[in-house]
Amino acid sequence: MEKWLLWTLLLITFSRTMALTENHEEENKERQLLPTQSLYKDLHRKVFLFPASSADSYVTLSPLKNTELQNFTVCLWTYTELTRGYSVFSYATQASTNEILLFRDSVGQYSLTVGSEEVTFQVQEPSFTPINICATWASASGVAEIWVDGIPLVRKVLKQGYTLSANAMIILGQDQDSYGGGFDINQSFVGEIGNVYMWDYVVPFHEGKTDCSQANVLNWKKMKYEKMGHVIMVPQLRD
Ligand SMILES: *[C@@H]1O[C@H](CO)[C@@H](O)[C@H](O)[C@H]1NC(C)=O
Ligand SMILES: *[C@@H]1O[C@H](CO)[C@@H](O)[C@H](O)[C@H]1NC(C)=O
Numbered sequence: 001m002e003k004w005l006l007w008t009l010l011l012i013t014f015s016r017t018m019a020l021t022e023n024h025e026e027e028n029k030e031r032q033l034l035p036t037q038s039l040y041k042d043l044h045r046k047v048f049l050f051p052a053s054s055a056d057s058y059v060t061l062s063p064l065k066n067t068e069l070q071n072f073t074v075c076l077w078t079y080t081e082l083t084r085g086y087s088v089f090s091y092a093t094q095a096s097t098n099e100i101l102l103f104r105d106s107v108g109q110y111s112l113t114v115g116s117e118e119v120t121f122q123v124q125e126p127s128f129t130p131i132n133i134c135a136t137w138a139s140a141s142g143v144a145e146i147w148v149d150g151i152p153l154v155r156k157v158l159k160q161g162y163t164l165s166a167n168a169m170i171i172l173g174q175d176q177d178s179y180g181g182g183f184d185i186n187q188s189f190v191g192e193i194g195n196v197y198m199w200d201y202v203v204p205f206h207e208g209k210t211d212c213s214q215a216n217v218l219n220w221k222k223m224k225y226e227k228m229g230h231v232i233m234v235p236q237l238r239d
Pocket of ligand 2: 186
């Protein structure tokens, strides 16, 4: 728990320092990648509130890059009272609607699906407290990690050698059973989600410092999103 706090603090300090030291070349590259920069918002200290189960409330997130992936890390903050299963993060491509799916099966069990293959992770979850969850996967080894509040769960191996297709549809609040649709009310998220970050590489959490400002696929401080149905953006009240 303490380690996790330190991690968060480091992360904040780092993102400030990085913002100052980032060279102009990087900035120019970024501008070319983001021609419609005004649509990208800094969601720092904000979260999406999903007030009720539904099959039509969700948020789509536009990735900063639409390339194929051989490695990834995704992190989110969730705060929920749900005991049933729900989708945490749904990343679909034309090749597979479960290209990446992070799912909370039940209290104490998460599953990670990559390219339609699923592995499960057991965790002792504290009830009714926010959770910081990160998932990583590396094609070369197939190794998948899930970190809950800074603690690594028992690693699993899947889809060694696989490449995730480009042009993902990324959705919070619902599980996609088709590209951008096929939602099931009984897998919808109810509660609060924020701090969504995704990298196209495996972040070495064990090395202790994580720089969220470097998140190059999804970045909560540079986010383009679309809300559908009943979803409200509110200030984050808890860490
Ligand atoms: C994925 O990670 C491995 C190991 O770090 C690296 O060798 C490989 O180049 C990475 N693939 C891509 C597409 O970045
Ligand atoms: C959702 O779950 C409820 C209660 O278990 C069930 O009655 C209903 O048929 C389910 N709906 C769908 C779309 O699966």
